[in-house]
Amino acid sequence: MDRRITEVGRVSATMRDVARLAGVSVKTVSNVVNDFPHVKSATRDRVLAAIAELGYQMNFSARNLSRGTTGMIALAVPELSLPYFAELSDAVIAAAAERGYTVLVEQTGGVRERELEVLASERRRMTDGLIFSPIGLRPADAARLEVDYPIVLLGERALHSSVHHVAMANADGARAVAEHLLARGRRRIAVIGSFDERGPSAGSLRTRGFLDALDEAGVRHDPARTGEALRWSRTTGAAAMRQVLDRGVGFDAVFGLNDVLALGAMRVLHERGLRVPEDVAVAGFDDIEDGRFARPSLTTVQPGRAQIARTAVELLVERLAGGEPAAGPGGEERVAQFELLVRESTG
Amino acid sequence: MDRRITEVGRVSATMRDVARLAGVSVKTVSNVVNDFPHVKSATRDRVLAAIAELGYQMNFSARNLSRGTTGMIALAVPELSLPYFAELSDAVIAAAAERGYTVLVEQTGGVRERELEVLASERRRMTDGLIFSPIGLRPADAARLEVDYPIVLLGERALHSSVHHVAMANADGARAVAEHLLARGRRRIAVIGSFDERGPSAGSLRTRGFLDALDEAGVRHDPARTGEALRWSRTTGAAAMRQVLDRGVGFDAVFGLNDVLALGAMRVLHERGLRVPEDVAVAGFDDIEDGRFARPSLTTVQPGRAQIARTAVELLVERLAGGEPAAGPGGEERVAQFELLVRESTG
DNA sequence: TTGTAAGCGTTATCAA
């Protein structure tokens, strides 16, 4: 039994060992392991017995080399510490596992350079495809997305017309928030979390949807009510809220471009003695778990995270299986359904 | 130039192509790529030029097969949706990247069966080692941890005396919380989040540290002030808090066995009209970001997450590099330093 | 239905 000892003392049987023990050829073992149809059941049983006896496990490096694939897909997100991306990764890993794929999570920090790097990195040779959630890229970078491997983007069409992508209803969701706040009688709404103007980012789309709704209602938005926060976190949301407060412009509502921003802002409002929602209504976007348990609980937009994860994996796996050319003529777009969740923070 | 087209239309040069173009042997290309010392710099330059011209990228499956390693380590955690584990994974991925390793995150759901599965899964053949944070395993499962590949556990010694592990100061941290609450004059402290009695889980250790401190102070703990929550989340924390409230036992403080439990509990206190910290002081454990921005901000124990991640990766990589036998005679134990962070929720 | 044998693209051994 020609077992082999690797440098860490790991003992492992190969298909040859199994074949020898079962008295068949390597090809037959391979057939059994891969559930190929035409294997006599007596043979199969003998092989399975040998596998069990030797504790044989597939050597994936060998399989991958031979097949030219790896069975892994990469998921590139800004940061796992951001709850939205943690919850998204959770969902993607689960969806991929269902289809037999393993996920490799990459963190870009949301920094353009590192996002570009992810696209061209040698690591891409370790995975069969990529699910990519860029937030630092700009329209000028669109061409860099036309890679020669299967890719699915999480984000907006504008950035990449020829690449499959799964979008969330950023503009419509934000519009729904605005309409909700207006319906509650709020007219002086601050916006927390700005964005890089150069891109059709989630930030710009949400802002646009929000402003459009205000326009249509004949309500003017005072730019002094916008708080800057390039990176989106509780900390930056708090800072942006302070910025607006310190300008002395009045406001009766706050729209955080996402939930962590809104939570950071809410924290500052509390420190400054403002009551939510009595003095100021607050709403966010993303429906992260913290928002449900915040005090007060946070009104937000549930962007269809689970659906996004599932759809992205489906689109990617389809292409992997289909052998479809990587950069097709027109990228398919799927937009997830959103839902406005009204909670305490907006009364 | 003997390029090859894979089924997804991906074009890739091999070392052979590079060798041919540079007029050297494959071995020389390999030497250059791997920074082997004895390569004439003229040769090296020619090879690098060829690499650049062809856009050559390493085929990792081939390298892995040949080397018998994969350059990947697995990290098994309960759920990425739990902020503590999301932040931990972030740190592990970063620490591993610094040392040239890629991380594969596995989710166990904290379920014993899936944790056992992770240990024996064929997936282990895809990674060189495992960093494992079990929460469902019991002492009876200790033997299952004696695997034949390098492993580092995040957790307590009791479960696995012969395996390297990185522990947090669960008991001491909880003791610090208790002492803090006692110093604030609280005597009737509820505990939220119970644990499987059969294991030296974080839950049991934290509880023990907490109770010891009470004992030493001559304060008796009424079991009616314990709220059950096997899975630790905001939702279960809220439910456990309701359970205690509904029993009608009075209390002037709450210790959530971790932060999400405490946040869930705090939410319920608010709903029931109890003021934090005036009526009830609340403390947690883990120092997740939400706690800093909660209202009121949450007193907690910072368990040394970054240090834990770094140490775990270091221990594992050392063993991978050192070719040390997998299950040594005595597992090393490293305990991270903790810090009590006093914030608003305890006045 | 099963076997033979030629790859897959590296690394490692041993000469030169």
Added chain:
DNA sequence: TTGATAACGCTTACAA
């Protein structure tokens, strides 16, 4: 300092 050449363990035509 470099080059042949044989592994590494699996898949896959092609035969039988």
